[in-house]
Amino acid sequence: xxxxxxxxxxxxxxxxxxxxxxxxxxxxxxxxxxxxxxxxxxxxxxxxxxxxxxxxxxxxxxxxxxxxxxxxxxxxxxxxxxxxxxxxxxxxxxxxxxxxxxxxxxxxxxxxxxxxxxxxxxxxxxxxxxxxxxxxxxxxxxxxxxxxxxxxxxxxxxxxxxxxxxxxxxxxxxxxxxxxxxxxxxxxxxxxxxxxxxxxxxxxxxxxxxxxxxxxxxxxxxxxxxxxxxxxxxxxxxxxxxxxxxxxxxxxxxxxxxxxxxxxxxxxxxxxxxxxxxxxxxxxxxxxxxxxxxxxxxxxxxxxxxxxxxxxxxxxxxxxxxxxxxxxxxxxxxxxxxxxxxxxxxxxxxxxxxxxxxxxxxxxxxxxxxxxxxxxxxxxxxxxxxxxxxxxx
Ligand code: UDP
Ligand code: GLC
Numbered sequence: 001x002x003x004x005x006x007x008x009x010x011x012x013x014x015x016x017x018x019x020x021x022x023x024x025x026x027x028x029x030x031x032x033x034x035x036x037x038x039x040x041x042x043x044x045x046x047x048x049x050x051x052x053x054x055x056x057x058x059x060x061x062x063x064x065x066x067x068x069x070x071x072x073x074x075x076x077x078x079x080x081x082x083x084x085x086x087x088x089x090x091x092x093x094x095x096x097x098x099x100x101x102x103x104x105x106x107x108x109x110x111x112x113x114x115x116x117x118x119x120x121x122x123x124x125x126x127x128x129x130x131x132x133x134x135x136x137x138x139x140x141x142x143x144x145x146x147x148x149x150x151x152x153x154x155x156x157x158x159x160x161x162x163x164x165x166x167x168x169x170x171x172x173x174x175x176x177x178x179x180x181x182x183x184x185x186x187x188x189x190x191x192x193x194x195x196x197x198x199x200x201x202x203x204x205x206x207x208x209x210x211x212x213x214x215x216x217x218x219x220x221x222x223x224x225x226x227x228x229x230x231x232x233x234x235x236x237x238x239x240x241x242x243x244x245x246x247x248x249x250x251x252x253x254x255x256x257x258x259x260x261x262x263x264x265x266x267x268x269x270x271x272x273x274x275x276x277x278x279x280x281x282x283x284x285x286x287x288x289x290x291x292x293x294x295x296x297x298x299x300x301x302x303x304x305x306x307x308x309x310x311x312x313x314x315x316x317x318x319x320x321x322x323x324x325x326x327x328x329x330x331x332x333x334x335x336x337x338x339x340x341x342x343x344x345x346x347x348x349x350x351x352x353x354x355x356x357x358x359x360x361x362x363x364x365x366x367x368x369x370x371x372x373x374x375x376x377x378x379x380x381x382x383x384x385x386x387x388x389x390x391x392x393x
Contacts (some may be wrong), residue, residue, distance in 0.1 A: 004384035006033040007096040007119075009089060011105040013041025013056065014243045015271070016214065017297045018126035021156070021178045022102045026052045028373045036092060038085070038105065057088055085109050090116035098384040100124065104134075104142055111145035120151040120383050125173070128163045128315055132218070132291040143168045151383045154376065156295040157316035174379055177319065178295050179372025182364060185304040190280035197281035201267040203235040207346050210282035212275060212298045213289070215242040215250045220288035220312070222256060226335035229261045231342055239278055241271030279305035283352075284345055287311035290333045296320060303327065303363035308355040310341045326362040327355060
């Protein structure tokens with residue numbers, strides 16, 4: 001174990017995949033890290049339950065209100081608030097020998113704070129920096145700050161690392177795939193979970209597929225609803241909430257779900273904390289993102305739940321699934337192809353079992369949580385160590 005102390009900064013108190021991945025790392029390093037969030041929420045509670053020291057920096061609201069699509073000039077009005085936030089982070093960083101930014105807005109604040117606090121900075125990049133996810137201004141700011149201040153960038157997939165380089169990122173990006181603990185998935189009684197979910201939604205013995213992503217346009221739940229139109233006996237559970245200001249999209253999905261062709265077959269379960277049980281309860285886990293998924297924890301989780309997984313062929317999904325071997329890939333946005341893949345799996349119990357079995361073995365092998373934590377430890381400790389050597393030489 002090293003003697004690096006880390007100040008980890010994340011902008012949100014919500015439980016997105018970036019936060020769940022950080023939860024594992026912060027739990028693992030709880031003796032030598034402090035987490036600072038820019039807003040309160042269930043993420044703070046989960047960190048506390050894990051024994052992690054966590055604080056919420058109040059007064060970050062203006063900075064948080066900047067959207068991913070916002071331009072440069074309209075973003076400038078937050079400067080006074082940003083300055084206070086930077087100062088607060090710089091002061092807190094004095095107890096640590098490393099700053100670790102786990103999100104885009106955290107990077108902006110940490111990069112500036114790292115100058116005042118004179119601490120090295122790691123940016124854990126969970127996003128694909130392209131026009132389909134961020135405005136040109138947001139990308140330019142993030143890239144410039146990373147090039148200027150980050151000692152190292154951790155990318156959650158090769159696709160994320162490639163997009164970073166293509167956008168002008170010059171810092172070394174170390175690819176560390178998320179690791180997922182298989183235990184919660186193997187501890188589930190799948191039969192009981194299936195019976196309970198089917199009873200709750202009243203779908204009888206009909207085929208049941210599930211999407212397990214937060215409700216957001218780019219996550220493509222509307223494609224799952226469209227696919228359900230041409231698979232008339234299939235029921236779909238949409239598990240996830242509109243975590244980041246996506247209420248309008250949920251309203252739109254609910255209207256689409258009320259269409260006569262699918263009415264009664266689309267079930268909104270909201271944000272849930274029992275993903276392993278819910279995944280074990282469905283026949284197929286589907287991933288429907290219409291923009292490249294930076295990594296895609298839900299894909300690996302579906303494999304660990306020993307379900308056949310259908311995912312969209314872009315971004316991190318291509319690093320997780322080998323098409324036809326450990327799952328199936330379809331083109332993003334192609335509801336017809338998704339429906340055909342669902343039909344093929346449902347029609348062949350043998351193929352279903354084989355895909356699930358190979359997917360499970362592949363996920364266990366490639367996405368071990370221990371390997372992910374060890375790789376992250378190495379980046380953290382090497383970065384902190386190098387900086388200490390520079391200071392004392
Ligand atoms: N998740 C959850 N409850 C929900 C829906 C999703 O806990 O109701 C979890 C899911 O199990 C996964 C994470 O949220 O671990 C989503 O991560 P992913 O990388 O798939 O996508 P992101 O939302 O980070 O883009
Ligand atoms: C982000 C990405 C998701 C990834 C997660 C964890 O939220 O959208 O694809 O799996 O971070 O790295």
